[in-house]
Amino acid sequence: MGVEGIGARVARKEDKRFLTGKGRYTDDMVVPGMKYAAFVRSPHAHAKIKSIDVSAAERMPGVIAVLNGKQMLDDGIGNLICGWMIHSKDGSPMKMGAWRPIAHETVRYVGDAVAVVVADSVGEARDAAEQVVVDYEELPAVTDAATALTAGQPQLHPEAAGNLIYDWAIGTSEAETDAAIAAAAHVTEMTILNNRLAPNPMEPRAALGVYDSAEDHYTCYTTSQNPHVARLVMSAFYNVAPENKLRVIAPDVGGGFGSKIFIYPEEIVCLWASRRAGVPVKWTSDRTEAFLTDAHGRDHRSTVKMAFDKDNRITALKVDTIANFGAYMSLFSSSVPTYLYATLLSGQYAIPAIHANVRAVYTNTTPVDAYRGAGRPEATYLLERTIETAARELGVSPAELRRKNFIRSFPYQTPVIMNYDAGNYEASLEASMKQADWAGFAARKAEAEKRGKKRGIGMSCYIEACGIAPSAAVGSLGAGVGLWESAEVRVNAVGTIEVLTGSHSHGQGHETTFAQLVADRFGVPIDSVSVVHGDTDKVQMGMGTYGSRSGAVGMSAIVKALDKVEAKAKKIAAHLMEADESDIVIENGEAKVAGTDKTVPWFQVALAAYTAHNLPGGMEPGLKEGAFYDPTNFTFPAGCYICEVEIDPETGKTDIIQFVAADDFGNIINPMIVEGQVHGGIAQGIGQALLEGVHYDAQSGQLLTASYMDYAMPRADDLPSFQVSHQNTPCPGNPLGIKGCGEAGAIGSPPALINAITDAIGNNDLSMPATPQKVWAAIHAAH
Amino acid sequence: MYATNYHRAFSVADAVRLKGSGDETKYVSGGMTLIPTMKQRLAAPSDLVDLRHVAEMKGITVSGATVRIGAATTHAEVASSAEIKAACPALSHLASLIGDPHVRHMGTVGGSVANNDPAADYPSAMLALGATIVTDRRRIVADDFFTGLFETALHDDEIIVAVEFEAPEKAGYSKFPNPASRYAMTGVFVAKSAGGVRVGVTGAGSDGVFRHSGMEQALAGNFSPDALSGVTTDPADMLSDLHGSAEYRANLVNVMARRAVAAAT
Numbered sequence A: 001m002g003v004e005g006i007g008a009r010v011a012r013k014e015d016k017r018f019l020t021g022k023g024r025y026t027d028d029m030v031v032p033g034m035k036y037a038a039f040v041r042s043p044h045a046h047a048k049i050k051s052i053d054v055s056a057a058e059r060m061p062g063v064i065a066v067l068n069g070k071q072m073l074d075d076g077i078g079n080l081i082c083g084w085m086i087h088s089k090d091g092s093p094m095k096m097g098a099w100r101p102i103a104h105e106t107v108r109y110v111g112d113a114v115a116v117v118v119a120d121s122v123g124e125a126r127d128a129a130e131q132v133v134v135d136y137e138e139l140p141a142v143t144d145a146a147t148a149l150t151a152g153q154p155q156l157h158p159e160a161a162g163n164l165i166y167d168w169a170i171g172t173s174e175a176e177t178d179a180a181i182a183a184a185a186h187v188t189e190m191t192i193l194n195n196r197l198a199p200n201p202m203e204p205r206a207a208l209g210v211y212d213s214a215e216d217h218y219t220c221y222t223t224s225q226n227p228h229v230a231r232l233v234m235s236a237f238y239n240v241a242p243e244n245k246l247r248v249i250a251p252d253v254g255g256g257f258g259s260k261i262f263i264y265p266e267e268i269v270c271l272w273a274s275r276r277a278g279v280p281v282k283w284t285s286d287r288t289e290a291f292l293t294d295a296h297g298r299d300h301r302s303t304v305k306m307a308f309d310k311d312n313r314i315t316a317l318k319v320d321t322i323a324n325f326g327a328y329m330s331l332f333s334s335s336v337p338t339y340l341y342a343t344l345l346s347g348q349y350a351i352p353a354i355h356a357n358v359r360a361v362y363t364n365t366t367p368v369d370a371y372r373g374a375g376r377p378e379a380t381y382l383l384e385r386t387i388e389t390a391a392r393e394l395g396v397s398p399a400e401l402r403r404k405n406f407i408r409s410f411p412y413q414t415p416v417i418m419n420y421d422a423g424n425y426e427a428s429l430e431a432s433m434k435q436a437d438w439a440g441f442a443a444r445k446a447e448a449e450k451r452g453k454k455r456g457i458g459m460s461c462y463i464e465a466c467g468i469a470p471s472a473a474v475g476s477l478g479a480g481v482g483l484w485e486s487a488e489v490r491v492n493a494v495g496t497i498e499v500l501t502g503s504h505s506h507g508q509g510h511e512t513t514f515a516q517l518v519a520d521r522f523g524v525p526i527d528s529v530s531v532v533h534g535d536t537d538k539v540q541m542g543m544g545t546y547g548s549r550s551g552a553v554g555m556s557a558i559v560k561a562l563d564k565v566e567a568k569a570k571k572i573a574a575h576l577m578e579a580d581e582s583d584i585v586i587e588n589g590e591a592k593v594a595g596t597d598k599t600v601p602w603f604q605v606a607l608a609a610y611t612a613h614n615l616p617g618g619m620e621p622g623l624k625e626g627a628f629y630d631p632t633n634f635t636f637p638a639g640c641y642i643c644e645v646e647i648d649p650e651t652g653k654t655d656i657i658q659f660v661a662a663d664d665f666g667n668i669i670n671p672m673i674v675e676g677q678v679h680g681g682i683a684q685g686i687g688q689a690l691l692e693g694v695h696y697d698a699q700s701g702q703l704l705t706a707s708y709m710d711y712a713m714p715r716a717d718d719l720p721s722f723q724v725s726h727q728n729t730p731c732p733g734n735p736l737g738i739k740g741c742g743e744a745g746a747i748g749s750p751p752a753l754i755n756a757i758t759d760a761i762g763n764n765d766l767s768m769p770a771t772p773q774k775v776w777a778a779i780h781a782a783h
Numbered sequence B: 001m002y003a004t005n006y007h008r009a010f011s012v013a014d015a016v017r018l019k020g021s022g023d024e025t026k027y028v029s030g031g032m033t034l035i036p037t038m039k040q041r042l043a044a045p046s047d048l049v050d051l052r053h054v055a056e057m058k059g060i061t062v063s064g065a066t067v068r069i070g071a072a073t074t075h076a077e078v079a080s081s082a083e084i085k086a087a088c089p090a091l092s093h094l095a096s097l098i099g100d101p102h103v104r105h106m107g108t109v110g111g112s113v114a115n116n117d118p119a120a121d122y123p124s125a126m127l128a129l130g131a132t133i134v135t136d137r138r139r140i141v142a143d144d145f146f147t148g149l150f151e152t153a154l155h156d157d158e159i160i161v162a163v164e165f166e167a168p169e170k171a172g173y174s175k176f177p178n179p180a181s182r183y184a185m186t187g188v189f190v191a192k193s194a195g196g197v198r199v200g201v202t203g204a205g206s207d208g209v210f211r212h213s214g215m216e217q218a219l220a221g222n223f224s225p226d227a228l229s230g231v232t233t234d235p236a237d238m239l240s241d242l243h244g245s246a247e248y249r250a251n252l253v254n255v256m257a258r259r260a261v262a263a264a265t
Ligand SMILES: Cc1cc2nc3c(=O)[nH]c(=O)nc-3n(C[C@H](O)[C@H](O)[C@H](O)COP(=O)(O)OP(=O)(O)OC[C@H]3O[C@@H](n4cnc5c(N)ncnc54)[C@H](O)[C@@H]3O)c2cc1C
Pocket: B026, B027, B028, B029, B030, B031, B032, B033, B034, B035, B036, B051, B071, B072, B097, B098, B099, B100, B103, B106, B107, B108, B109, B110, B111, B112, B114, B115, B117, B119, B120, B121, B122, B154, B158, B159, B160, B161, B181, B182, B183, B184
């Protein structure tokens, strides 16, 4: 592997600028004549807009323009859309209501934009925004999805009767599944809630729209995980500008976790307002706006039946899920509780019959979309809570029950579309149990009891699908886009290398790992490799970063481009050394003729390509190749997480004593970065399980958790030191054998934690987040 | 934040005079409560008078058993002061639990006491220690000072100059932080002095900080955690919110009180 190549723990190249405050984020961008936008937002969860009076606001100091949704409509700016078509069981297409970037008739959640002020300073824009007088006719609101489906509830969109967006099913037929359940020796039934989360990236969203009237051209700096998709969508659906007249730049982005995949009203408004007002317009979200308007995650209510035969083998699984979509369908919202969720309901287990039904529902809340894990945490939580409960009901050890049901031969076709290519679930289960000293738990529990503490242990065996995704496959399932990735490798005339990638780094460390890949191939120092991303004018069309796809898909595209570069470089080197092309090897920064001492330094091969003085006959000058890589399958990272907790029965406070993660991520480029991803993911999962939860007032629809005073984020002292290991089986589906690691931590950890807490307190009736108050109440309910 | 004028006072008299300078002038000390409120546009003072440069309001002095803490003393100073650690370690402990290092190095005793946030830590200590709030014009005993949620006996332009108390024989503080804000979901300060035992409870009461007379009586004869086993706290008097029901808080009051007594030194 070498010190900088594949498998090396190389320190992150990008950290110097991040740690010294030299990162360049959207809000750091300054362009001449730039002005600031402030949004007027609905204080009501549901209301009709009777009138908007901007006269006082227009007279405020520094105000350049006060713009509204009607003007946007008149200018032909389109509706925000959801880009993945889901059909209901009855064959009808999903019922998508209109989402205007600025509402002009009805507001549907607290925070819905109703007007925008452009002014000389942020302060003046906000002062003026407060002077916009909106006359609302308040309407009743509904925030809970199950309630929204019942009769007599407020109706959000005329297109979606009963607030139902779709009623979709997957898997084995319901009749066959019911029959298997009826014939079962034991059935475990549960109601499972998956709490709504606010994504909280450290950098809030921001956008800077710059319209150039001379060229009729727009530039959008924005906090995006996928700038090309942003350009495509803003161009094709929102009619902001044709693609060749719209440049989207996503510079340094301070965390996304999914929330920055989607196209939001604000960036469209900044671009449009820049043309209307004739000035560049910048908007930067504050934290309250982030809580109100960044797409939330999760929010599922499910019932589940898991059936077992007399040998404790799972014979059937039936799941009924209600997914809260909020007030509008965000860009990929429809795919999350369907193809990213229900397709994973087999988990690591051989289950002959699986039937899942999912209803997606409008409510007067912030739109919900993909958040770290997107569907897979919901599936894993449901399955792993259920199998744990089953083990308790059946009186068998949770490890044994899982073991008995593991899938052991691959490829394995589940009843819910996925075809698992490889895995060794036993290996991670064994490794984690050993690491956690599972066998010694009883003694530790007894010792804790002496100190008045309740000690518990819980596990979770997760599987997820990464490396999204084969374009034709997702196309057939309704995706509006392909999910390939692109790369271009440019060797400069002096041998340094630029990699232009369609992936986007917002915390993942691509500038390091992608450079390691190239360094490994040619044996050049990683400092001679630069990674370019995040600018539609620089980089060819790409699909961006989410779903742990940048390794498995993004790097595979780089590999393809490297293959082409290497092939051409070998031809040039062979020509220079008058050797046979097939005898050339490139390593340690030089091209060699195998079995001889003839070498040409790498930079001379590059130089030869560009001087073109002495190239093989008919060869084009230059050394630069591009590639598009379309995956052939999803990848299937999997693992086993074990959590051990101690609970103070007097206060209900949970302390995490140890957390063990044993993952199978396939091959790894940089173990340090992978471990960092796992640490961050587990921290987020612990956040979901112990601390985080978005709450609305059920009557008024007001967001009750709109600041850190009420929304609890995990902090360092909430977390133990994680024990992370890998039991890797290479992924057969892509050239590097990579599976992906970005979401696993957030997927695998919540059920391990809740299984541990419920084990400790002897009451299984506990929902996330397991706050001290809830755990205390559960302890009391149990005794 | 709305535009505001900033004034720096160098003496208490200066500050009171400057308080008259604008339409709606407010004192600012550490700014750890006031500035975030202004940033959220929930407060819009026309003028601010900064108290942190008033020499008379700074510093910690212990003479005999009397402890005096200037109102502009930061939480970090209280937490690390050798004099306070000697005279009343429970108070240093309390100060060390407030917020995070940034907050502790900016926020002040005077600001916290003047603000009387129902979840703030200091008010419980002031009540339990029977402290006196010294202002620019009078001395107010803690029992008369805290009058309700965010309410105190202070007049609009009155300045807290210092807080004073007699070092207790023993005192302890136990705090259960709110998981989100880390303010006190319940904090109990117990102090035993020649005059008896006083118990101040913050974070839990629906009317703000309060003295727990049942506990005071029980501890008067027997200053030990066991003495509290028969004492109850009525949930009807407790706050109830997203983070803790009234029943939960009533339980926390009892648990934190036992732990405060056990920890008392
Ligand atoms: C992130 C965070 C976490 C926190 N956590 C905690 C916690 O765990 N526990 C806790 O108790 N507190 C906590 N606080 C609050 C902190 O302790 C504040 O410092 C304190 O509440 C106010 O003190 P200040 O000096 O900052 O006052 P300021 O914010 O400057 O003023 C607060 C109010 O008091 C008035 N005032 C200030 N000084 C005087 C005076 N000398 N005389 C008269 N009026 C005056 C001001 O006019 C204003 O109305 C936290 C704050 C933050 C930002």
